[in-house]
Amino acid sequence: MISVEGLSSGPLFGLPLPELWFGLMFALLATFLFLDGFDFGAGAIYGLVDTDRQREAVLAAVGPFWDGNEVWLVVFGGALFAAFPAAYAGLFSRHYLLMFAILGALIIRGLAPEMYEQRHDNLWQRAWSVAFVAGSVLAPFFLGVFAGNWLVGNEGSVSLIGLVVGVTLTLLTVVSGAAFLRLKAQHDLPPEVSTYGQIAVVGYLLAVVATLAVLAVRLPEGITTLLDPLIVALVVASILLAAGYILALRREQNLIALGIAGVLTYGLVTVVARIMYPGIDPATGATVSDTIVSTLPLNLMTIGAGLLLPLVVVYFVVLYTAFSGPITPEEAY
Amino acid sequence: MDPVIASRAQFALTTMVHIIFPVMSMGLAPFLIYFTWKDIRTAEPVYEQLRRFWTKIFAISFVVGTVTGIVLEFEFGTNFAAFSTAAGELFGGPLAVEGMMAFMLEATFLGIFVFGRDRVGDKLYFISSVAVGLGTWLSAVWILIANSWMQTPRGYELATEGGQTVVHLVDPIAAYANPRFSYMFVHMQNAAVESVALFMAGVAAYYVMRHHVWGFDHENIDFWETTLKIALIALLITAPLQAFHGDMYGRHVAETQPQKFAAMEAVWETDSYVPEYIVAFPTSLDSITDPRAKELFGIGIPGGASWLASGGDPTAEITGLNEFDTESPPVAIVFWAFRAMVGMGFWFILLSFWGGYRWYKGELFEDALLHKALMGSSVLGIVAVELGWVVTEVGRQPWVIQGIMKTREGVSPGLTGTEATITFAGFVGLYAALLGLYAYVIARVIRNGPPSGDDLRTNHEPTPPEAPATGVADDD
Numbered sequence: 001m002i003s004v005e006g007l008s009s010g011p012l013f014g015l016p017l018p019e020l021w022f023g024l025m026f027a028l029l030a031t032f033l034f035l036d037g038f039d040f041g042a043g044a045i046y047g048l049v050d051t052d053r054q055r056e057a058v059l060a061a062v063g064p065f066w067d068g069n070e071v072w073l074v075v076f077g078g079a080l081f082a083a084f085p086a087a088y089a090g091l092f093s094r095h096y097l098l099m100f101a102i103l104g105a106l107i108i109r110g111l112a113p114e115m116y117e118q119r120h121d122n123l124w125q126r127a128w129s130v131a132f133v134a135g136s137v138l139a140p141f142f143l144g145v146f147a148g149n150w151l152v153g154n155e156g157s158v159s160l161i162g163l164v165v166g167v168t169l170t171l172l173t174v175v176s177g178a179a180f181l182r183l184k185a186q187h188d189l190p191p192e193v194s195t196y197g198q199i200a201v202v203g204y205l206l207a208v209v210a211t212l213a214v215l216a217v218r219l220p221e222g223i224t225t226l227l228d229p230l231i232v233a234l235v236v237a238s239i240l241l242a243a244g245y246i247l248a249l250r251r252e253q254n255l256i257a258l259g260i261a262g263v264l265t266y267g268l269v270t271v272v273a274r275i276m277y278p279g280i281d282p283a284t285g286a287t288v289s290d291t292i293v294s295t296l297p298l299n300l301m302t303i304g305a306g307l308l309l310p311l312v313v314v315y316f317v318v319l320y321t322a323f324s325g326p327i328t329p330e331e332a333y
Numbered sequence: 334m335d336p337v338i339a340s341r342a343q344f345a346l347t348t349m350v351h352i353i354f355p356v357m358s359m360g361l362a363p364f365l366i367y368f369t370w371k372d373i374r375t376a377e378p379v380y381e382q383l384r385r386f387w388t389k390i391f392a393i394s395f396v397v398g399t400v401t402g403i404v405l406e407f408e409f410g411t412n413f414a415a416f417s418t419a420a421g422e423l424f425g426g427p428l429a430v431e432g433m434m435a436f437m438l439e440a441t442f443l444g445i446f447v448f449g450r451d452r453v454g455d456k457l458y459f460i461s462s463v464a465v466g467l468g469t470w471l472s473a474v475w476i477l478i479a480n481s482w483m484q485t486p487r488g489y490e491l492a493t494e495g496g497q498t499v500v501h502l503v504d505p506i507a508a509y510a511n512p513r514f515s516y517m518f519v520h521m522q523n524a525a526v527e528s529v530a531l532f533m534a535g536v537a538a539y540y541v542m543r544h545h546v547w548g549f550d551h552e553n554i555d556f557w558e559t560t561l562k563i564a565l566i567a568l569l570i571t572a573p574l575q576a577f578h579g580d581m582y583g584r585h586v587a588e589t590q591p592q593k594f595a596a597m598e599a600v601w602e603t604d605s606y607v608p609e610y611i612v613a614f615p616t617s618l619d620s621i622t623d624p625r626a627k628e629l630f631g632i633g634i635p636g637g638a639s640w641l642a643s644g645g646d647p648t649a650e651i652t653g654l655n656e657f658d659t660e661s662p663p664v665a666i667v668f669w670a671f672r673a674m675v676g677m678g679f680w681f682i683l684l685s686f687w688g689g690y691r692w693y694k695g696e697l698f699e700d701a702l703l704h705k706a707l708m709g710s711s712v713l714g715i716v717a718v719e720l721g722w723v724v725t726e727v728g729r730q731p732w733v734i735q736g737i738m739k740t741r742e743g744v745s746p747g748l749t750g751t752e753a754t755i756t757f758a759g760f761v762g763l764y765a766a767l768l769g770l771y772a773y774v775i776a777r778v779i780r781n782g783p784p785s786g787d788d789l790r791t792n793h794e795p796t797p798p799e800a801p802a803t804g805v806a807d808d809d
Contacts, residue, residue: 004504064444067399071432071440077406078429085421092410092417093745099411100756103404107763110400111770114393118774293422297502301426308433315441315464322445322453331448 008296017302018292021083022277024305028079030269032072033140033169034176034262039066041177043109043136044170045196046129049189055129056329057188059113061181063331064323068316070106082301084291087280094283095146098157102142109135137170144169148211151272152218153282161214168207172265174200175245179257182249184327194249197257201242204264208238219275230274234267241267337741339753340412343760345726347404349719350764353771354398356718358439359473359522360529361391362466364563365446369462373455378791382556382783383563387533389778392447397771399440401764412753416733416743420500423489423508424479431475439468450790473521481513483734484725485589491737500737513589516582517725523571523578524721527681528714530567534688535711536779537561541697542704556783558698565692568685576678580641587642587651590735593728595654596667598638599626603653609637613672624668659739662730666723674720677713684710 011017039062046058081088092099112132116125148165149157178197181189212235216223226232241260248257278287292298334342368384371377406428409417417424442464445453449461488508490501502508540557543549551557587594600607613631615621620629626638634640636647643649654661684706691697733740786792 004506008503064448067396067443068437068441070399070403071436074403074406074436075429075432077403077410078425078432081406081409081417081421082425082429085425086418088410088421088425089414089417089745092407093412093414093747096411096745096748096752097755099407100759103407104759104763106403107400107767110396111767114396115770115774118777293425294501296505297422297426300502300505301429304426304430305433308430308437312433312437312441315437318457319441319444322449322457331451 004296007299011295012299012302015302017298018083018288020302021079021292021298022280022288023273025076025079025083026269026273027266028072028076030266032069032076033143033172033269034265035069035072036066037140037173037265038062038176038180038258038261039069040109040136040140040170041173041175041200042181043132043177044174045177045181045193046136047133048192048196052125053329054189057185058181059116060329060331061184061327063113064319064327066110068319070110073106079305083293083298084280084288085293087286087291090281090284090286091150094155095149095157098142098146098149102139102146105135105139105142107135108132109139136173140169140173141166147272151276151282152215153284155283161211161218164207164211164214168204168211168268171200171204171207172261172268175204175264176258176261179245179249179254179261182252183254183258186252186254187326188329197249198246201245205239205242208235208268215275225275228274231271234271238264238267334750334754334757336748336750336753337744339750339757340744340748341740343753343757344405344408344412346757346760346764347401347408348726349722350768351398351401351405352718352722353715353768354394354401355469355472356525356528356715357394357532358391358398359469360525360527360532361387361394362469363526364529364533364567365391366462366466367563369459372791373459376791378785378789379555379559381789381791382553382785383559386556386778386783388447390775392443393771393774393778395439395443397767401767412745412748413733413743414745414747415497416738419498419738419743420483420734423482423486423500423502426502427475427479427482427509431472431479435468435471435475437468438471439465442468470522473518477517477521478509478511478514481511481517482508484517484729485511485513486734486737487511498738500734513585516578516585519578520575520582520721521718523575524714524718526567527571527575528718530564530571531681531684531707531714532711533560533564534568534707535709537564538704538707542701542708545698546701546704553782553785556785561697562692565685565688565697568681569689572678572681572685576682579675579678583641584644590729591652592654592657592659593662593667593724594642595652595657596662596664596728597671597724598651599624599629599664599668600638600651601625601627601653601655603650603656605639605650606636606648607638607642607651608633608635609641610672611637611675621669622665624665659731662728667728670720670723670727674717674724677717677720681710681714681717 042058042062046055049055049058077088080091108131112128112135116128116132119125144166145157145159145162147169148154148161148163149159151165152159152161154161175197178193178200181193182197212226216226219225241264245257245260245264248254248260276282278289280286280288280291293301365384365387368380368387372380372384409424409428442461445458445461446465450458453461486500486508488502488504488506490503492499492501537557537560540551540554541561544551544554544557583594583597586597595601598607598609607626610626610629610631610633613624613629615624616630639649639651640647642651654664687703688697688707691700691703697703729735731739731741733743
């Protein structure tokens with residue numbers, strides 16, 4: 001029999017598990033925002049291309065991946081629920097309507113490609129195209145609104161910080177989406193996709209500046225919080241990375257551009273986590289140590305995640321290897 | 334609307350709509366693994382048709398299942414924050430593991446399974462079909478571990494923190510290896526396969542009848558005949574098993590949730606030698622809305638309910654609803670849902686024997702009445718699943734965690750009636766549209782039939798990889 005005693009007496013290997021789970025939770029969120037981010041970004045760019053073939057090229061490029069990518073949101077929600085139940089419950093119930101706005105956008109985004117394929121008449125496909133673009137743009141926007149409100153501890157849903165973080169996140173998904181589409185569907189899509197990515201990355205930097213400005217006003221300790229060395233380093237790095245992204249797209253080094261978009265996403269989420277820590281729900285003042293579950297379930301979850309997440313990485317490697325290289329519209333089912 | 338009522342109604346609506354899609358994907362999973370295996374091994378066109386046609390239905394169901402499933406995970410936080418805070422330590426873990434262990438497996442390999450036939454070798458393709466199928470079933474494992482704990486909680490300790498009652502995990506084996514889990518899992522998975530078998534048989538029966546009885550020529554009749562036979566075999570296995578196992582499950586409920594069992598049987602006063610009303614006729618409006626076993630006019634098996642509750646003793650005592658301290662669950666819903674589910678279960682057994690007998694006689698394709706019965710029953714399996722969940726979830730009210738927390742105490746404290754009503758109304762509209770679209774799309778896929786002729790890989794000579802894959806473009 002398994003001895004529960006050993007698992008209840010103290011954290012596994014004496015590790016700082018609450019902090020690790022705080023970090024893991026944000027890592028899961030960042031992974032979702034990067035991976036499903038390029039699906040969302042591709043959806044936004046879908047609204048900018050002209051022909052049916054180009055639209056189908058976008059759908060084919062994201063088709064095999066998006067469902068797996070979206071599961072990172074489920075895992076993020078599960079990790080937050082399992083490790084910090086009170087924070088999960090407090091955040092989700094306080095931003096009630098916003099959470100359902102996110103869900104609504106995700107439902108429409110998920111259904112649209114399935115529906116689009118079903119009929120070939122113009123009106124039907126146009127309607128689902130609109131739904132696809134709307135869902136793809138609104139999902140990251142609402143998620144950003146949620147993140148902004150979460151960060152400063154806003155009770156309501158409509159706020160300036162929510163707006164700027166929402167715009168920031170949406171632009172970041174376009175940055176990822178453009179690189180992804182250049183990588184997967186270059187020959188079926190117009191070269192302007194690269195331009196969209198470059199414009200988006202400049203817009204992203206401006207939006208980050210706007211976000212920092214609003215944060216300097218809204219955070220209790222104001223600018224002092226933002227002058228943390230890690231945050232300053234990440235902001236400076238983001239500017240350099242944005243330049244690198246533009247260069248990579250122009251030289252058609254699309255995989256590098258996509259990688260940079262990923263680093264930008266993880267960097268942004270790291271800034272959010274850094275500002276928040278040791279708090280986890282600034283609205284109530286709850287901290288990581290207030291809301292963490294007790295030792296036994298935490299240890300069990302750590303073992304579970306430690307065994308399962310490496311497997312998940314393997315699944316994604318298999319999937320992305322199977323679909324390496326360009327994907328043509330003919331592969332859409 | 335009151336936030337408690339709106340939250341409960343919304344959760345009921347969103348789960349009842351969601352469960353349709355996992356039933357389709359979990360039920361289709363074993364068939365798809367079999368079709369993929371046969372397609373690879375035999376290279377017979379009919380197995381490629383079976384694999385591709387049913388994969389399409391699987392993929393659509395899976396996508397709708399994904400987006401409606403995320404809603405449920407969020408709703409624990411949005412609408413039932415007090416429950417989530419109190420029970421997160423026990424309840425959140427299985428949900429997180431479900432995401433990592435099951436959902437990740439199915440969602441990634443689904444990409445290969447649906448889109449990747451021409452990109453990967455036979456072996457990896459077959460592995461993908463197994464991974465997707467396994468993922469759908471593992472999902473059920475973790476969701477039912479979480480649910481079974483709410484039905485029969487064990488391995489926990491109660492504490493009061495900040496004026497709130499909180500559940501702490503003390504014995505993970507007791508909590509998660511819950512006896513209730515195995516009953517729920519077998520009942521649910523068998524129900525899913527049975528439901529899909531009924532659906533396949535119903536659809537196939539239509540085309541078989543058109544071809545063989547009405548004389549319309551059908552180019553893919555071979556495909557539909559095979560579908561009907563395979564579905565019938567699955568039905569012959571699952572339908573009797575469901576009744577047999579359901580009987581054991583019922584006994585377990587009687588032991589562990591006597592209040593739910595009393596509601597299922599509408600027994601108000603504690604009694605022994607309680608009959609089981611297989612057929613109950615309401616004789617007045619009151620007996621529909623407020624059924625009382627003693628006053629019903631029906632065909633009762635003497636001592637049947639007692640026999641069911643005790644595992645063979647017709648004189649056993651059943652505790653009546655009046656004995657419990659808390660209010661009763663809505664007895665009418667539980668009582669009638671249970672009867673309708675059991676009635677359908679026996680009808681499915683009859684149907685499977687009828688079809689099996691005709692097949693044995695070599696008349697499977699000629700019996701138009703059987704075909705019509707199968708067509709009429711094509712979605713009844715899913716209806717029975719819904720009714721079963723109604724018995725399970727309505728029957729345990731007023732408890733969200735049996736004996737520990739009432740459902741109304743679990744609702745988010747800050748939630749306003751306006752907010753809850755807005756989202757509930759939104760879901761009524763959105764999910765009505767969603768169901769309509771799903772039905773429309775599935776009907777279209779069926780009407781278009783399986784891919785055939787030049788579209789099939791098995792009808793092509795092996796082509797060098799650089800050759801254009803002709804015909805794939807007009808797949809649908």
